[in-house]
Amino acid sequence: MADIAETTQLDMGAQLLTHAEDVLPDATVTQLRFLAERLTEALRDILRVVESRERRTCGCACRP
Numbered sequence: 001m002a003d004i005a006e007t008t009q010l011d012m013g014a015q016l017l018t019h020a021e022d023v024l025p026d027a028t029v030t031q032l033r034f035l036a037e038r039l040t041e042a043l044r045d046i047l048r049v050v051e052s053r054e055r056r057t058c059g060c061a062c063r064p
Contacts, residue, residue, distance in 0.1 A: 006049045013042040 020035055027035065 002052065006052065009042075009045040009049055013046050016042050 016038055020039060023031060023035060
C-alpha cells in the first residue's frame with residue numbers, strides 16, 4: 001500500500017514539474033503563486049517518500 005502511495009506521489013510530482021516548465025515562461029503572478037504552492041506540496045510529499053524509504057532501508061528511524 002505504501003509503495004502505491006509513493007509511486008502516485010512521485011508521478012504527480014513529475015507531472016507537476018512538466019506543467020511548471022510549460023507555464024513558467026508566460027505565467028501571471030496568480031499562476032506563479034498557485035504553481036509555487038503546488039510545487040511546495042509536491043516537494044514535501046517527495047521528502048516524505050525519501051524519509052520513509054530511508055527508514056525501511058536501514059530498519060530503523062534514521063532521523064529523530
